[in-house]
Amino acid sequence: MGSSRWRLNAQSLRYIFIRIISMLVSLGIVLCSSLALDFTQVTALAQSAPAQSDFTPTAALAQAVPTHPLDALTAEEYVQTRSLLADAGYVNGDSRFPLINLREPTKAEVLAWKPGDAIPRSADVVVKQGKQTYEAVVDLSAATVKSWKEVEEAQPSLLLEEFIGVTELTIRNAEWRAAVQKRGVTDFTQIFCSPLTAGYYGLAEEEGRRILKVPCYDTRGTKNNWFGKPIEGVLTVVDLNNMQVLKVIDTGVIPISPDPASYDQASVKKLRPALNPTVISQPAGSNITFEDSFINWQKWSFHLRFDRRLGSIISLVNYDDDGRSRSILYQGALSEIFVPYMDPAEPWYYRTYMDVGEYGAGLLSTPLAPGIDCPTTAAMFSPVLADDNGNPFTDQNVVCVFERSSGDPIWRHSEILNQTYEGRPQTDLVVRMMSTIGNYDYILDWIFTQSGEINVMVGATGIDAVKGVMSQTMSDPTAIDDTAYGSLIAPGITAPNHDHFFSFRLDLDIDGQANRFVKDVFKTEKLPDNHPRRSLWKTKSVTVPTDSEAKLTVSNGHPSRWRMVSSDVKNHVGNATSYQISPMGSQTNLLLPDDYPSRRAAFANYNLWITPYHPNEIYAAGKYPNQSKGGDGLPEWTSHSRLLLDTDLVAWNTVGFHHTPVSEDWPIMSTTWHGFTLKPVNFFDRNPALDIPNSAHP
Numbered sequence: 283m284g285s286s287r288w289r290l291n292a293q294s295l296r297y298i299f300i301r302i303i304s305m306l307v308s309l310g311i312v313l314c315s316s317l318a319l320d321f322t323q324v325t326a327l328a329q330s331a332p333a334q335s336d337f338t339p340t341a342a343l344a345q346a347v348p349t350h351p352l353d354a355l356t357a358e359e360y361v362q363t364r365s366l367l368a369d370a371g372y373v374n375g376d377s378r379f380p381l382i383n384l385r386e387p388t389k390a391e392v393l394a395w396k397p398g399d400a401i402p403r404s405a406d407v408v409v410k411q412g413k414q415t416y417e418a419v420v421d422l423s424a425a426t427v428k429s430w431k432e433v434e435e436a437q438p439s440l441l442l443e444e445f446i447g448v449t450e451l452t453i454r455n456a457e458w459r460a461a462v463q464k465r466g467v468t469d470f471t472q473i474f475c476s477p478l479t480a481g482y483y484g485l486a487e488e489e490g491r492r493i494l495k496v497p498c499y500d501t502r503g504t505k506n507n508w509f510g511k512p513i514e515g516v517l518t519v520v521d522l523n524n525m526q527v528l529k530v531i532d533t534g535v536i537p538i539s540p541d542p543a544s545y546d547q548a549s550v551k552k553l554r555p556a557l558n559p560t561v562i563s564q565p566a567g568s569n570i571t572f573e574d575s576f577i578n579w580q581k582w583s584f585h586l587r588f589d590r591r592l593g594s595i596i597s598l599v600n601y602d603d604d605g606r607s608r609s610i611l612y613q614g615a616l617s618e619i620f621v622p623y624m625d626p627a628e629p630w631y632y633r634t635y636m637d638v639g640e641y642g643a644g645l646l647s648t649p650l651a652p653g654i655d656c657p658t659t660a661a662m663f664s665p666v667l668a669d670d671n672g673n674p675f676t677d678q679n680v681v682c683v684f685e686r687s688s689g690d691p692i693w694r695h696s697e698i699l700n701q702t703y704e705g706r707p708q709t710d711l712v713v714r715m716m717s718t719i720g721n722y723d724y725i726l727d728w729i730f731t732q733s734g735e736i737n738v739m740v741g742a743t744g745i746d747a748v749k750g751v752m753s754q755t756m757s758d759p760t761a762i763d764d765t766a767y768g769s770l771i772a773p774g775i776t777a778p779n780h781d782h783f784f785s786f787r788l789d790l791d792i793d794g795q796a797n798r799f800v801k802d803v804f805k806t807e808k809l810p811d812n813h814p815r816r817s818l819w820k821t822k823s824v825t826v827p828t829d830s831e832a833k834l835t836v837s838n839g840h841p842s843r844w845r846m847v848s849s850d851v852k853n854h855v856g857n858a859t860s861y862q863i864s865p866m867g868s869q870t871n872l873l874l875p876d877d878y879p880s881r882r883a884a885f886a887n888y889n890l891w892i893t894p895y896h897p898n899e900i901y902a903a904g905k906y907p908n909q910s911k912g913g914d915g916l917p918e919w920t921s922h923s924r925l926l927l928d929t930d931l932v933a934w935n936t937v938g939f940h941h942t943p944v945s946e947d948w949p950i951m952s953t954t955w956h957g958f959t960l961k962p963v964n965f966f967d968r969n970p971a972l973d974i975p976n977s978a979h980p
């Protein structure tokens with residue numbers, strides 16, 4: 283696939299555009315101070331690029347007209363949104379649009395809606411006008427701007443033109459040039475600068491400003507690794523609102539690694555012999571039915587849309603239980619990502635990213651390569667998003683949907699006593715996207731199984747964020763200091779320790795909206811002295827009454843099973859139907875509670891939060907996490923002890939892991955997977971996978 287697939291995608295073209303412009307700027311060829319990037323040019327380029335031969339993009343997710351109230355805005359609706367705001371005098375050519383999204387109708391409206399009914403359409407818009415941020419609600423059905431208000435003290439997510447701007451500013455800055463010249467860099471045409479969000483630390487000089495911190499990398503000699511040769515210890519601090527370098531930080535010269543750390547085949551040099559192919563093939567065709575924005579597979583049906591901020595949003599997940607359509611998940615999506623680094627040095631300490639709210643998981647999604655990123659049998663989707671100017675563009679091939687045979691049995695038993703065997707193969711349905719947020723690539727999967735489980739998996743691959751150091755090996759006297767907060771993974775290169783936390787919002791509706799949250803606590807019971815056994819364990823079920831009490835952490839000492847339980851429906855033996863939320867050994871934030879990153883990304887302090895449903899509670903760390911001061915989102919919502927009994931509930935699951943980098947991560951990491959399972963508990967009357975026919979041995 284290599285370089286050819288990059289030609290296809292508007293996003294990658296944007297990056298290439300950024301790079302070309304930064305080179306031209308550094309050569310003094312482009313000297314515009316405010317570059318209003320017209321994405322329509324980029325999109326046009328993408329559309330004129332040759333189509334890749336081995337997959338056919340599917341039109342769904344980019345429909346010309348909406349067919350359901352939860353469908354994403356269409357290209358025409360983005361244009362209409364912008365026009366209505368312009369006609370009303372709210373926006374002009376200088377306005378920028380960090381977000382234009384479908385404003386969902388109420389849950390009651392969506393659930394009552396039937397094909398043939400009118401489809402209510404509205405947009406939620408965030409507008410950046412100079413230093414000011416505004417929120418608008420545009421009623422597309424009535425063709426009116428319903429509301430327009432200024433949001434105080436909010437920094438909306440970054441605009442792509444800001445990425446370009448800070449690179450340009452940095453490379454033109456004389457003090458920065460002098461600093462990098464001290465490090466032997468005289469060719470500014472091969473510099474890549476990384477637009478890093480600054481977090482919030484109560485610093486007076488950053489208060490009220492829109493800040494990015496911008497370290498750069500020397501890309502000389504590299505074929506593909508832009509992060510391999512950090513120009514360590516020097517960065518600019520940029521105020522985006524004034525497009526001004528506030529200061530240049532230089533903490534001392536560290537030699538730049540001579541190793542480009544490329545990972546293309548030619549750079550690897552000695553390849554192992556190629557394998558005979560092991561592939562997923564579907565000689566009789568796919569079993570998936572696509573109906574507008576709905577996907578039907580086996581007994582599952584759900585709605586899929588794609589969003590600039592959250593990426594894939596799965597809604598209306600129902601299970602056909604012998605003709606009875608049963609609700610399980612009204613909506614599930616990634617809500618926020620938190621990646622705090624653990625290095626106290628000035629060029630590093632602020633790196634505590636919240637990638638979804640600061641950058642946009644959907645915006646930074648990248649095209650998927652068939653045969654590598656997804657099986658060649660996958661259906662590819664190209665959703666339409668709005669760019670910084672509010673204009674629609676097609677995000678080519680960023681979602682794939684496929685069936686996967688794991689090669690494992692979903693169940694089996696071999697009976698020695700009567701010489702019988704019965705087993706069935708497992709086949710799953712996967713909805714996949716990948717978001718490349720700087721150096722990291724996150725694979726985000728929703729996996730539907732034939733046994734009624736939904737697995738949500740996050741794969742982390744890509745390139746470690748690395749720091750240039752003096753130490754070449756662990757024997758060097760500098761190595762103790764250089765590896766105090768990370769690992770030496772290559773000569774002159776350490777990778778600081780850090781975490782990855784992903785908050786998933788799960789609006790579960792287990793057999794309807796009346797639900798409770800139950801914790802089955804596993805307790806050791808001491809047996810009577812005259813019993814041959816000394817002890818055993820049993821479970822004690824506790825209904826958690828309020829959201830302020832529903833903050834849970836996986837604890838090996840006191841394990842428990844967490845379940846969303848129907849208040850009304852019971853299975854055939856009278857057990858309340860439920861789904862377990864099983865976190866697969868996820869980890870939580872280790873920073874002190876009063877540390878700003880812990881306050882800003884408080885969702886990561888627990889594995890699970892439960893809240894009563896509220897339509898405005900979508901983003902775990904608040905709507906504006908960029909430079910937020912903390913307390914927004916889950917900590918605020920759960921501070922009022924709202925009741926959780928027999929009502930519509932939302933679970934917030936944090937998938938988290940501590941990453942202590944290793945040499946095997948370099949120059950590119952093999953994918954590591956973490957996730958959680960939604961597992962039926964007495965939801966069915968028996969094993970729902972029992973009726974899979976034995977096609978292998980009929």
Ligand SMILES: [Cu+2]
Nearest residue numbers: 780781782941
């Ligand atoms: Cu990592």
